[in-house]
Amino acid sequence: MKDETKNLDFEIIKEVWNEYELEEGTIIKGRAILYSVDFIAGEEKIGYETEAKKVFGVICPKKFYGDPSERDYDNSELQSSLIDGDMKIVKSKERWNEYKLEDGTVLNTKLIVIQVGKTNKFDKRGKPIYIFRDDILAKIKPSKKIEKKIEKLKKKKQK
Numbered sequence: 001m002k003d004e005t006k007n008l009d010f011e012i013i014k015e016v017w018n019e020y021e022l023e024e025g026t027i028i029k030g031r032a033i034l035y036s037v038d039f040i041a042g043e044e045k046i047g048y049e050t051e052a053k054k055v056f057g058v059i060c061p062k063k064f065y066g067d068p069s070e071r072d073y074d075n076s077e078l079q080s081s082l083i084d085g086d087m088k089i090v091k092s093k094e095r096w097n098e099y100k101l102e103d104g105t106v107l108n109t110k111l112i113v114i115q116v117g118k119t120n121k122f123d124k125r126g127k128p129i130y131i132f133r134d135d136i137l138a139k140i141k142p143s144k145k146i147e148k149k150i151e152k153l154k155k156k157k158q159k
Contacts, residue, residue: 104143
């Protein structure tokens with residue numbers, strides 16, 4: 001049996017901004033914006049694949065501003081311009097996003113920031129540019145319909 005993939009529509013129940021306060025006084029706001037969910041069913045697996053865009057904003061004291069730049073730096077330029085590769089996060093507020101999928105499943109995602117680095121580059125408003133090591137966690141509460149499909153797949157595997 002070939003894997004079947006179906007793109008699912010979803011409703012945003014809750015999509016929130018996470019906040020990270022750095023020791024230097026800068027506040028980082030981060031958000032994962034879900035834009036695609038696929039349901040995959042096959043003999044070997046059954047589950048969901050998601051795609052999301054991560055967005056970060058910086059609120060920092062004026063003393064950290066520099067010369068504004070219109071440049072779009074690539075990742076290697078930013079990596080090579082790090083002045084602090086491991087900024088200390090003193091406070092964080094990470095919360096779960098919640099989505100209801102068209103098949104009745106509830107999907108929760110959470111953006112987590114693992115590490116923050118500060119570069120010597122500045123954005124178009126003069127704010128320092130930071131880089132992030134991050135991930136998106138997901139947990140799923142399947143609908144009754146999907147639970148039945150999972151049970152059916154498990155029984156098939158045991159044969």
